[in-house]
Amino acid sequence: MLDIAMFRENADMIRADHDRRGISHDSIDEIIRLDEEWRKAQYDTDQIRRERNSAAKGIAEAKKSGDISRAEEILxxxxxxxERIAELGAMADECLRKRDELRMRVPNILHPDVPVGEDDQKNTLHSLHGSKSEFEFEARNHNELIEMNGWVDQSRGAKVAGSRFYFMQGDLARMEMALQQFSADFLIKRGYTLVQPPLMMNRDAYEGVTDLSDFETVMYGIEPDNYYLIATSEHPLTAMRMDEIIEPNELPVKLVGVSQCFRREVGAHGLSDRGIWRVHQFTKIEQIVVCHPEESWNHHEELLENAVDLWDSLGLHYRVVNICTGDMGTVAAKKYDLEAWLPGAGSYKEVVSCSNCTDYQANRLRMRYRTKEGNEAVHTLNSTAVATSRALVAIMEQNQLEDGRVSVPEVLRPYMGGQEILEKLSSLQ
RNA sequence: GCAGACGUCGCUUAGCCUGGUAUAGCGCCGGAUUUGAAAUCCGGUGUCCUAGUGACUCGGGAGUUCAAAUCUCUCCGUCUGCGCCA
Structure with a gap:
């Protein structure tokens, strides 16, 4: 959510941003109108309250001096x-509610470096890492590999839960845990604090961190308790300090979250999504930074560097892209994606998303830090380190052997008792 | 789940019974003093607006009242004990 001061003092900046995104100005003008209406109604209400307060004071004084008739006269x-306060106040509240309902939907102001474009085709190449592996055989896609090795049981997942649920088993499940531990350790060494968050959040906290439309398309709701299963540990970790004033010496807060993530994936279909690429439940290791506003762009680069170093250490080939205006979403001001090369699929696909949300989430979460001039919104950033399901897909496709087995990235072997190759599930042999 | 206690400004705390508009300490900021620092003293320290002799703010919401931190209801959370439990 953008600071209301920006609508009052710098609306042209918001309009210019909407132009870059190619969306209408209508809501900006409506927000400004509602804001003026609210201020008027609020002022009028304050004036009547003032009258009431001074009358109340008069009654108190009259009663104190024993002048009961004077008290009754004022009364x-x-x-x-x-009654007038209630009426006017209700009008003011309604204006404020409408204003902020619209304001919640106005996207963040984009960084100038964000390329302009309609969709992901216009994302620009930032850097290229590693190179395509040469196979002397026809590369399989990950869905074929998990089927032939018995590493993922999709049909029984569908039976006991639903489509896009799965049982991960055998050596692949073992490597999944190794990936979690390796990635967490990697970031702990760089000064991040490991956090295991709640996997459910209440509505109020959740509205602070995400696009409102996500409630319809992404998050699972838990009835009758009104909780939402988290779509990523970014959400609880960022909301962790909502409604707090943070002492400047506590910044920057650097966290590495590990959690299961739950996503409805409404509307996502297609043959290319078979297997574990797009599923309702997966594990993700996430980086979070809460920092001074003037330091957030440095931290954004640092988060990218961490992700790049981590993926380099896994020995994988991928590229980094700078996400364009049309592919950006509501919350981030700038976003890099890492896209891993999938030889079986023959394309680069998203495995990491690295965002600077500036003060957008902090404004919604009322999350501020103390300054000499007063309390100011902090900046929040997040970046995937590893989403294990997708990292496993990249490892399987890039490290596959002719017989369908998969070699384990060297850095993961110590976490797997030295195991070098993922073997077929023994019950299949 | 049951019973009891509790939730006050960044932190700690007084006020609640008996309604009259939040007390003190710590921390932080500014000033005085000092060569500098400490100590001491003075002032400030949340939110909103049309910036005032202004309004709001005591876990959230609602109610009673001219007036609610204070009384009532309700929800949330914390602690203690009991119960259940990986």
Whole structure:
């Protein structure tokens, strides 16, 4: 959510941003109109309250001096004030509610470096890492590999839960855990604090961190308790300090979250999504930074560097792209994606997303830090380190052997008792 | 789940019974003093607006009242004990 001061003092900046995104200005003008209306109604209400307060004071004084008739006289004069306050106040509240309902939907102001474009085709190449592996055989896609090795049981997942649920088993499950531990350790060494968050959040906290439309398309709701299963540990970790004033010496807060992530994936279909690429449940290791506003762009680069170093250490080939205006979403001001090369699929696909959300989430979460001038919104950033399901797909496709087995990235072997090759599930042999 | 206690400004705390508009300490900021620092003293320290002799703010919401931190209801959370439990 953008600071209301920006609508009052710098609306042209928001309009210019909407132009870059190619969306209408209408809501900006409506927000400004509602804001003016609210300020007027709020002022009028304050004036009547003021009247009421001074009358109340008069009554208190009259009673104190024993002048009961004087007290009753004042009382009769102000008898209807309560009703007027209630009426005007309700009008003011309604304006404010409408204003902020619209304001919640206005996207963040984009960084100038964000390329302009309609969709992901216009994302620009930032850097290329590693190179395509040469196979002397026809590379399989990951879905074929998990089927022939019995590493993922999709049909029984569908039976006991639903489509896009799965049982991961055998050596692949073992490597999944190794990936979690390796990635967490990698970031702990760089000064990040490991956090295991709640996997459910309440509505109020959740509205602070995400696009409102996600409630319809992404998050699972838990009835009758009104909780939402988290779509990523970014959400609880960022909301962790909502409604707090943070002492400047506590910044930057650097966290590495590990959690299961739950996503409805409404509307996502297609043959290319078979297997574990796009599923309702997966594990993700996530980086989070909460920092001074003037330091967030440095931290954004640092998060990218961490992700790049981590993926380099896994020995994988991928590229980094700078996400364009049309592919950006509501919350981030700038976003890099890492796209891993999938030889079986023959394309680069998204495995990491690295965002600077500036003060957008902090404004919604009322998350501020103390300065000499007053309390100011902090900046929040997040980046995937590893989403294990997708990293496993990249490892399987890039490290596959002719017989369908998969070699384990060297850095993961110590976490797997030295195991070098993922073997077929023994019950299949 | 049951019973009891509790939730006050960044932190700690007084006020609640008996309604009259939040007390003190710590921390932080500014000033005085000092060669400098410490100590001491003075002032400030949340949110909103049309910036005032202004409004709001005591876990959230609602109610009673001219007036609610204070009384009532309700929800949330914390602690203690009991119960259940990986």
């Amino acid at each position: 009769s004069e102000v008898a209807d004030l309560g």
